[in-house]
Amino acid sequence: MKTVKVAILGLGTVGSGVYKLIQKRADVMEKTIGAQMEVKKILVRNMNKKREGVDASLLTDNWNDIIEDEEIQIVIEVMGGIEPAKTMILEALRAGKNVVSANKDLIAEEGHVLLATAEENHVDFLFEAAVAGAIPIIRPMKQCLAVNDISEVVGIVNGTTNYILTKMTEEGMDFSDALEKAQELGFAEADPTSDVEGLDAGRKVAIMASIAFHSRVVFPNVFTEGITKITAKDIEYAKEFDSVIKLLGVAHNTESGIEVGVYPMMIHKEHPLASVRDSFNAVFVHGDAADDAMFYGRGAGEFPTASAVMGDVIDVARNMAYGCNGRISCTCYKNLPVKDIGDVKNKFFIRMQVTNEPGVLAAVAEVFGNHKVSITRVVQEHTQPHQAELVIVTESVKEKYMKQALEELLALPSILEVSSIIREY
Numbered sequence: 001m002k003t004v005k006v007a008i009l010g011l012g013t014v015g016s017g018v019y020k021l022i023q024k025r026a027d028v029m030e031k032t033i034g035a036q037m038e039v040k041k042i043l044v045r046n047m048n049k050k051r052e053g054v055d056a057s058l059l060t061d062n063w064n065d066i067i068e069d070e071e072i073q074i075v076i077e078v079m080g081g082i083e084p085a086k087t088m089i090l091e092a093l094r095a096g097k098n099v100v101s102a103n104k105d106l107i108a109e110e111g112h113v114l115l116a117t118a119e120e121n122h123v124d125f126l127f128e129a130a131v132a133g134a135i136p137i138i139r140p141m142k143q144c145l146a147v148n149d150i151s152e153v154v155g156i157v158n159g160t161t162n163y164i165l166t167k168m169t170e171e172g173m174d175f176s177d178a179l180e181k182a183q184e185l186g187f188a189e190a191d192p193t194s195d196v197e198g199l200d201a202g203r204k205v206a207i208m209a210s211i212a213f214h215s216r217v218v219f220p221n222v223f224t225e226g227i228t229k230i231t232a233k234d235i236e237y238a239k240e241f242d243s244v245i246k247l248l249g250v251a252h253n254t255e256s257g258i259e260v261g262v263y264p265m266m267i268h269k270e271h272p273l274a275s276v277r278d279s280f281n282a283v284f285v286h287g288d289a290a291d292d293a294m295f296y297g298r299g300a301g302e303f304p305t306a307s308a309v310m311g312d313v314i315d316v317a318r319n320m321a322y323g324c325n326g327r328i329s330c331t332c333y334k335n336l337p338v339k340d341i342g343d344v345k346n347k348f349f350i351r352m353q354v355t356n357e358p359g360v361l362a363a364v365a366e367v368f369g370n371h372k373v374s375i376t377r378v379v380q381e382h383t384q385p386h387q388a389e390l391v392i393v394t395e396s397v398k399e400k401y402m403k404q405a406l407e408e409l410l411a412l413p414s415i416l417e418v419s420s421i422i423r424e425y
């Protein structure tokens with residue numbers, strides 16, 4: 001019986017899940033891949049950390065123990081960050097080792113370099129776990145939907161923020177308490193700023209857009225706005241409007257270029273994405289042949305993420321059995337422009353504090369009118385003796401016109417504060 005020998009880089013949330021799944025599924029590996037699977041080495045940073053249930057003899061903090069070991073055929077990179085992960089992956093690929101990675105930070109910036117290196121060396125570089133945890137989305141877009149002209153990919157792709165928004169909406173939980181809980185549950189990144197500021201979702205949207213539209217979209221192309229400014233009051237208004245607030249990653253392939261962004265959006269409660277709760281993720285894809293397809297599941301955490309990683313590892317091992325590694329390569333054969341956010345159209349919910357006097361509403365409407373912004377809904381609430389809260393909902397308008405209108409509004413003496421600006425889906 002053959003043995004496929006693997007190395008795991010990182011033994012944190014995801015690495016531990018991968019290690020445990022390899023042990024747990026040992027009995028079926030023979031039937032699944034026609035070989036046994038053995039973890040030969042595990043790279044960690046801190047050799048003194050206590051690691052329950054792990055054979056200590058496998059641990060190393062020396063990369064040479066892995067790269068120089070010719071028996072290791074698959075490297076599973078689950079340590080995260082740009083460096084040293086990038087150098088290690090490139091060295092592994094050049095040494096003829098297949099690589100599986102969950103590292104969206106790196107792939108969203110340098111995926112094309114890693115894929116090209118894999119291709120040159122006839123090995124696999126797979127990364128299903130980098131987007132939406134357990135949900136199969138990379139492979140379905142690359143393979144099952146390959147014949148489609150995909151025009152839209154929209155989704156909830158960050159488990160931490162979806163968990164926080166769910167807890168704030170359903171239990172009135174405080175933002176920081178909900179974040180702490182998400183960290184305890186292993187959903188959050190090492191630096192949770194990536195989650196709450198929309199950067200993590202932005203990286204995933206860049207990866208999905210590149211695959212969906214066959215054109216390279218990198219993280220710096222993605223406009224990102226997080227959920228840190230969302231208040232209990234905004235959530236209350238969303239409920240009043242029969243909606244919920246979700247952090248959405250949105251990518252469209254339009255005639256004038258690719259639109260990519262991540263922002264909190266009010267979405268009507270009847271929409272399927274509105275019922276995606278806790279750390280669950282969901283992605284909608286629209287293709288010209290398939291029409292609408294939706295993918296739903298756990299987007300973060302130890303086993304959901306390890307499940308996706310292991311799917312790739314098993315694929316690599318199967319390819320090894322048939323000698324066909326390196327057959328799935330980069331599919332970015334177009335060079336489409338990515339639009340500036342200013343040229344992207346959205347509907348807006350704007351909540352502001354104004355002086356409570358005649359003519360304020362008319363002045364606000366005039367400013368919006370001057371900048372091509374049409375108003376669809378107005379709610380006004382008297383909050384203090386001489387102050388009111390004014391909520392305006394707009395029609396779809398280019399972001400640059402909304403920006404200009406807001407700048408002009410803020411110069412009006414009757415506008416005391418613009419408290420929230422949230423897009424509507």
Ligand SMILES: NC(=O)C1=CN([C@@H]2O[C@H](COP(=O)(O)OP(=O)(O)OC[C@H]3O[C@@H](n4cnc5c(N)ncnc54)[C@H](OP(=O)(O)O)[C@@H]3O)[C@@H](O)[C@H]2O)C=CC1
Pocket residue numbers: 009010011012013014015043044045046047049077078079080081083084102103104105129130133186187188189190299300301302305
């Ligand atoms: N957590 C999740 O739900 C998901 C995570 N991912 C991605 O998976 C990857 C891993 O995430 P996660 O498991 O949460 O991260 P953790 O922070 O829990 O674990 C990181 C692991 O990598 C090791 N490590 C980090 N830097 C080095 C280094 N320079 N040399 C050697 N070892 C190193 C750490 O070692 P030590 O233990 O010694 O500190 C640790 O074991 C990231 O790319 C992340 O974005 C993707 C989808 C979901």
Ligand SMILES: N[C@@H](CC=O)C(=O)O
Pocket residue numbers: 130132133157158159160161187188189195200299300301
């Ligand atoms: N921090 C990420 C982990 C998975 O990618 C998230 O919360 O979704």
